[in-house]
Amino acid sequence: MLRSPWLPHALPGHTEPSLHPQQLSLLLLVLPLLLPPGPLPVPGMEDPDFPHPGESSQPPPWACPWRCSCPQADVVDCAGLDLHVFPDNITREARYLSLQNNRLRELPYNELSRLSGLRTLNLHNNLISSEGLPDEAFESLGQLQHLYVAHNQLSAAPQFLPRSLRVADLAANQVTEIFPLTFGEKPALRSVYLHNNQLGNAGLPPDAFRGSEAIATLSLSSNRFRYLPPSLPTSLERLHLQNNLISKVPRGALSRQTHLRELYLQHNQLTDSGLDATTFSKLRSLEYLDLSHNQLATVPTGLPKALSILHLGRNRIRQVEAARLRGARGLRYLLLQHNELGATGLPAKALRPLRALHTLHLYGNRLERVPPGLPRSLGALLMPHNHVAALGARDLASVPGLAELNLAYNRLTSARLHHRAFHRLRTLRCLDLAGNQLTRVPAGLPGSLRALRLQRNQLRALEPESLAGLGQLQELSLAHNQLRIGDIGPGTWHELQALQMLDLGHNELSFVPPDLPEALEELHLQGNRIGHVGPEAFLSTPHLRAVILRANRLHMTSIAAEAFLGLPHLRVVDTADNPEQVLVRLPPTTPRRPRAGGS
Structure with missing residues (x-):
């Protein structure tokens, strides 16, 4: 029957009542009087009762598929609508069409061929197979620049894509084959994403990128390549080949990629025999090279001069040769x-050629000492989890500009840590000596320190002299040691005027240490033997924001009612895991009421 678009639609599950012929004639006479002046609504325009997502309830003055959003005349957004079929009534004026996050299985050629002006087509995260994406679908899209078909079910790439293409994203499909004109003969193509597919060397023809001399980014990671593909675009700036099965880079495979700046080859099966002296030597623009998680026994030769970052972690390297x-x-x-x-x-002079070296990362090796002859430019030396047992007076003399030193989880003892070991490090900001066998705080610490980490040692005493001169220290971790209240000498905290975080957790303290630094904001006392918190416990620390008292020996009335009243900034008091639920009274300026178990 004929129905006015301005009359209510039938409810789902209900049939519309049929009209008698006389009623139909009457309706046709009065219909012009019911409709507003102007042309009839375009067929397919959404019902006014179903407004565009995020738009006003008024429909736009141009056609828009039902439930979709069309904020501009050339933009059609049908994303995330659980669509199973391609929407009809898409305007021919559309330049940007988004159909991502739906349930589409195919693209009808007749519908897509109408949209010859499309610049961007987003089909990300659907169920489209290669059979549902016919090659002729793109024949009429002569202006398409951005194509996104990632996270679908393609088994092969389209044999033909428009010459106008700039970005092509086919990642996270099941693609096993690329064709010569999929990405070839595309002079404007800049980025190709094919990661997380099932491509092997046989599926990528030698002329796959012929005639596409502007490709800057190519992602082939997480596929099945066994050797580096030949005939890659000479214009490449970023090449991703991580997470493959690559054991070899054929001679000359990278000889023409002189614009390459980033090369990712981590998580492959590269050995020394799979590389040669010319593998990287022609890459004069290369700045980042990632060869981590391979099977290399030596540092590769022929590294280019422009290289800024070299990642060789998780290999089998036993010695570094200068x-x-x-x-x-x-x-x-x-x-x-x-x-x-x-x-x-790391023998002496091995790193001496690296006069610009800023960071040396040596975590998890078997080094027994700090490498000699370190470059003077070094700003960060990271050596946790090695076998370093001693630190001499001159071991760090060659790196006076060091800002970060991490020797955590080694075998350092106080007896073999020279009292002038850190004497020359006048710009050191972070020192991590956690997890060693120190029985006292090292002497001669530089006054430039901002963070000092000494947790998980065997500290039994704190004296004012050991922390003297650390007026800029902001973070001090002394957790998991053997400190008792009587081991902390009077005036120990006196010079720590900038200290904001103090961790004394998991020691043997029986009450809150007195005279803590005034600037303190975060105090960790968990896992001690504290059984009482008196009214004057925090008088010296008015800026406290968090106090951690969990897992001590506190009972319901262990904390004095006035203990926290002078702390207007206090927001967290953790008293969990004590023998009894603890009543905590927060300052009156805090909107929260006193409650049991912490705040």
Whole structure:
């Protein structure tokens, strides 16, 4: 029957009542009087009772598919609507069409061919197969620049894509084959994303990128390549090949990629025999090279001069030779964590060619001492989880500009830590000595320190002299030691005027230490033997924001009612895991009421 678009639609599950012929004639006579002046609404325009998502209830003056959003005449947004079929009534004026996050299985050629002016087509996260994406679907899209078909079910790439394409994203499909004109002969193409597919070397033809001399980004990670593909675009600036099965880079495979700035080859099966002296030597623009998580036994040769970051972590490297680093004089970050570097793994002068080196990462090796002859430029030395047992007076003399030193979880003892070991480090800001065997705070700590970490040692005493001169210290961790109240000498905290965080958790303290620094904002006392908190416990720390008292020996009435009243900034008091539920009274300026169990 004929129905006015301005009359209510039938409710779901109900049939519309049929009209008698006389009633129909009457309706046709009065219909012009019921409709507003102007043209009839375009067929397919959404019902006014179903406004656009995020838009006003008034429909736009141009056609828009039902339930979709069309904020502009050339924008059609049908994302996230659980659509199973391609929407009809998409205007021919559309330049941007989003159909992502739906349940589409195919694109009808007749509908897509109408949209010859499309610039962007987003089909991300649907159920589209290669059979549902016919090659002829793109024949009429001569102006398409951005195509997003990631997270679908494509088994092969489209054989033909428009010459106008700039960005193509086919990631996270099941693609096993690329064709010569999928990405070839695309002079404007800049970015191609094919990661998380099932591509092998046989599925990528030698001429896959012929005629596409502007490609800057190519992502082939998480596929099944066994060797680096030949005939890659010479214009490449970023190449992602991580998470493949690559054991070899064929000779000359990277000889023409002189614009390449970033190369990702981590999580492969590369060995020394899979590389040669020319593998990287022609990459004169290369700044970032990631070879971590492979099977290399030595540092590769022929590293380019422009290289700034070299990631060699998680390999099998036993020794670093100076000759292999000589070409990479501009290197700033060298990462060698989790290798097999032993006592002679970093001999003197091995790193001397690296005059610009800022960060040396040696986590998880078997080094027995700080490497000699470190570059003077070094700003961060990270050596946790090694076998360093001693630190001499001159071991760090060559790096006076060091700002961060991490020797956590080594074998350092107080007896073998020279009292002038840190004497020359006048710009040191962070010192991490956690997890060693120190029985006292090291002497001669530089006054520039902002963070000092000494947790998980065997400290039994704190004296004012050991912390003297640390007026800029903001963070001090002394957790998991053997400190008692009687072991903390009077005036120990006196010079720590900038200290904001103090961790004394998991020691043997029986009450809150007195005369804590005035600037303190965060105090950790968990896991001690504290059984009472008196009314004057926090008088010296008016800026406290958090006090952690969990897992002590507190009972219901252990904390004095006035203990926290002078702390207007206090927001957290943690008293969980004590023998009894503890009543905490927060300052009256705090809107929360006193309650049991903490705040």
